[in-house]
Amino acid sequence: xxxxxxxxxxxxxxxxxxxxxxxxxxxxxxxxxxxxxxxxxxxxxxxxxxxxxxxxxxxxxxxxxxxxxxxxxxxxxxxxxxxxxxxxxxxxxxxxxxxxxxxxxxxxxxxxxxxxxxxxxxxxxxxxxxxxxxxxxxxxxxxxxxxxxxxxxxxxxxxxxxxxxxxxxxxxxxxxxxxxxxxxxxxxxxxxxxxxxxxxxxxxxxxxxxxxxxxxxxxxxxxxxxxxxxxxxxxxxxxxxxxxxxxxxxxxxxxxxxxxxxxxxxxxxxxxxxxxxxxxxx
Numbered sequence: 001x002x003x004x005x006x007x008x009x010x011x012x013x014x015x016x017x018x019x020x021x022x023x024x025x026x027x028x029x030x031x032x033x034x035x036x037x038x039x040x041x042x043x044x045x046x047x048x049x050x051x052x053x054x055x056x057x058x059x060x061x062x063x064x065x066x067x068x069x070x071x072x073x074x075x076x077x078x079x080x081x082x083x084x085x086x087x088x089x090x091x092x093x094x095x096x097x098x099x100x101x102x103x104x105x106x107x108x109x110x111x112x113x114x115x116x117x118x119x120x121x122x123x124x125x126x127x128x129x130x131x132x133x134x135x136x137x138x139x140x141x142x143x144x145x146x147x148x149x150x151x152x153x154x155x156x157x158x159x160x161x162x163x164x165x166x167x168x169x170x171x172x173x174x175x176x177x178x179x180x181x182x183x184x185x186x187x188x189x190x191x192x193x194x195x196x197x198x199x200x201x202x203x204x205x206x207x208x209x210x211x212x213x214x215x216x217x218x219x220x221x222x223x224x225x226x227x228x229x230x231x232x233x234x235x236x237x238x239x240x241x242x243x244x245x246x247x248x249x250x251x252x253x254x255x256x257x258x259x260x261x262x263x264x265x266x267x268x269x270x271x272x273x274x275x276x277x278x279x280x281x282x
Contacts, residue, residue: 119276
C-alpha cells in the first residue's frame with residue numbers, strides 16, 4: 001500500500017497510472033475511518049481504476065481549538081482499515097505546511113446563500129476552511145471523481161459550488177448516509193461518545209424519521225416545534241438547531257411549495273461531542 005506524505009511523492013505515484021489513462025477516484029477524509037468512509041471507498045473503487053484516500057485533519061475548518069485538539073487521529077488503524085478493503089489504495093497523508101505551501105490559513109470564498117445557513121451560521125469561517133483545503137487537495141490529486149457522504153449535506157453543496165467557482169475538472173459524487181442498525185449516522189466523532197451517549201444518540205435519527213413520516217400531514221413550523229420540544233425533554237442531548245430547508249438552496253423553509261424538495265437538518269451535543277445529521281422529507 002502506497003502512503004504518500006507529500007504532494008511530490010503523490011504525483012510521482014500517480015504519474016504512471018495517469019500515463020495509462022487511468023480514472024482516479026478520490027475520497028477526502030480527516031481520518032478516524034469507519035464503515036461510512038468504507039462505503040465511499042468501495043463506491044470509488046467500483047467506478048475508477050485507482051483510488052486515493054486523503055487523511056488530513058484540516059486546522060482551518062475548526063472554529064473551536066479544543067475540538068481540533070481532541071479530534072481522533074488513529075493513523076495506523078486507518079491504514080489497516082483501508083488495506084483490508086484494497087491494498088492498492090493510495091493514501092495521501094500530507095503535512096499542513098506542504099499541502100498549504102506555507103502559511104496555514106483559509107482563503108475567503110463567496111459561496112452564496114448556502115454558506116450562511118445552519119453550519120455556516122453556527123461555525124463562522126468553517127466553510128472557508130473546507131473550501132480552501134479541498135481546493136488544495138483537488139489540485140494535488142487531480143481526480144476524475146470525488147466522493148462525499150450526504151451526512152454533511154450542506155458541505156456537499158458547498159463542494160459543488162467550490163468546483164464551479166474554481167473551474168475544477170472533477171465530478172462530485174454524493175453518497176447516501178451510512179448508518180448503524182439503530183439509525184445513528186456513522187461519524188468519526190462517535191468514537192468520543194461514552195457508552196451512555198452512544199445509547200442516547202440514535203434519538204437524533206428517531207426525530208428525523210418522525211419528521212419525515214409526518215411531513216405530509218403537518219406544517220413545517222409545527223414539525224420544528226415538535227422536534228425542538230422532544231430534544232428539550234431529552235437530558236442526554238443539547239439541541240443546537242433543528243431546521244427544515246429547501247434542498248436546492250438550503251434556506252430555512254416555513255411553508256411547503258409543491259415543486260420543492262425539503263430536508264430536515266439537526267445539530268446536537270452529547271456532552272462535548274457535536275453530532276449532525278439530516279434526512280430528505282419528500
